[in-house]
Ligand code: HEM
């Protein structure tokens with residue numbers, strides 16, 4: 149399971165950071181999403197799914213590889 | 214608790230005059246009763262606005278989220294078919310367009326560069342850094358409340374001053390002018406106030422913020438507007454007019470909606486003492502409770518959009534150029550997304566509500582609003598454990614004529 153982000157779409161809502169702070173951060177420069185890790189631990193997979201669902205701008209998705 | 218759970222059926226005869234919008238609220242806790250039947254029978258349906266315009270009302274959670282992320286759906290506030298929930302003067306129409314051009318009425322690709330100039334001020338980390346300051350503001354208001362007479366109006370004592378003080382400090386607007394801007398902001402959102410009067414008060418607020426922005430352009434200080442002016446000199450995306458429009462959007466959105474959520478949240482909690490007891494026993498439960506209160510009360514009933522191309526959704530084809538009304542308040546009560554959606558359940562644990570919208574315009578101030586609400590609810594009930602309403606719920610002056618739902622006064626005692 150891999151988290152894929154497209155920063156061009158990010159609107160800096162912070163929903164991902166609130167859902168899974170161990171996976172996501174926001175840049176100091178432009179407030180957009182930063183990935184702490186692209187491969188969530190098994191325990192964090194549910195939280196990464198929630199983050200993807202809550203992301204308002206569809207900047208996040210999950211890949212199966 | 215006022216009960217109104219029956220499905221109010223909507224006339225569905227073909228060719229019949231579309232129902233009028235805004236639809237009336239019959240229960241102070243629930244969105245208009247018609248939404249429940251519409252969601253099932255006609256999830257995307259035409260409604261008639263007070264301006265005479267027709268627009269497509271969208272009530273299902275899934276459709277709402279889908280349309281808000283569809284690039285064919287435009288937020289252009291200058292489009293002649295943009296649905297307006299009340300008649301406006303041509304001057305006010307120009308102002309709505311002008312405020313829209315600053316952020317909320319922009320489509321891609323214009324929206325992103327403007328939003329990015331602002332998001333650094335609203336990241337989760339930046340907002341968390343404000344926590345001690347907000348706590349101080351809340352404690353100060355509660356000190357004054359406790360020192361004052363009983364009963365007291367909680368709107369004047371807490372709901373309004375907390376977000377007003379916080380947004381003033383953040384933007385660099387003098388708090389001493391609060392009576393003026395609070396009055397102007399409330400008037401802007403009220404449908405029952407005559408169009409000419411709304412135009413006059415909005416004009417006064419605009420002129421005030423024009424002077425403020427001009428002063429900051431000459432001497433930018435250590436506040437959001439000052440930093441924005443400096444940053445904007447390096448990468449220009451806002452001209453003077455846009456800065457004034459943005460200041461207006463941030464000041465009005467920044468205090469009025471949070472104030473209404475505080476008042477409604479307090480009533481909701483006091484009306485459910487068993488649930489309130491859970492959050493006073495477990496401070497960690499308050500974050501979840503805030504999400505449920507946001508979903509349940511959903512104070513921004515609906516927002517306007519325009520179809521930029523033909524769009525098939527909910528069994529109909531919306532022709533290009535038609536207006537849309539995206540009903541957040543209806544979507545937040547959709548059983549498909551929230552089982553037992555009409556029940557306020559503070560332990561629900563659902564953060565996927567659309568009380569802050571969805572898509573690229575999702576509320577810029579959402580994490581600030583969340584934090585203010587969390588601090589207010591956890592502090593108020595801890596410090597004033599005997600808090601209770603000093604009027605019957607049915608008698609409270611709910612803002613039935615406002616585009617942002619809320620309460621005008623909230624008499625409480627302890
Ligand atoms: C409980 C409080 C609040 C609620 C329920 C709320 C609700 C909303 C909603 C529903 C939208 C989306 C509008 C649309 O899609 O057309 C929105 C946008 C916005 N809100 Fe809030 N809001 C709240 C507090 C705040 C605060 C505290 C601020 C500022 C500090 C703020 C600033 C904004 C701005 C600037 C936008 C436009 C964002 C954009 O167009 O990119 N709001 N809000």
Ligand code: SF4
Nearest residue numbers: 158159161162164203
């Ligand atoms: S939730 Fe989406 S839009 Fe919001 S900060 Fe994360 S990636 Fe960006």
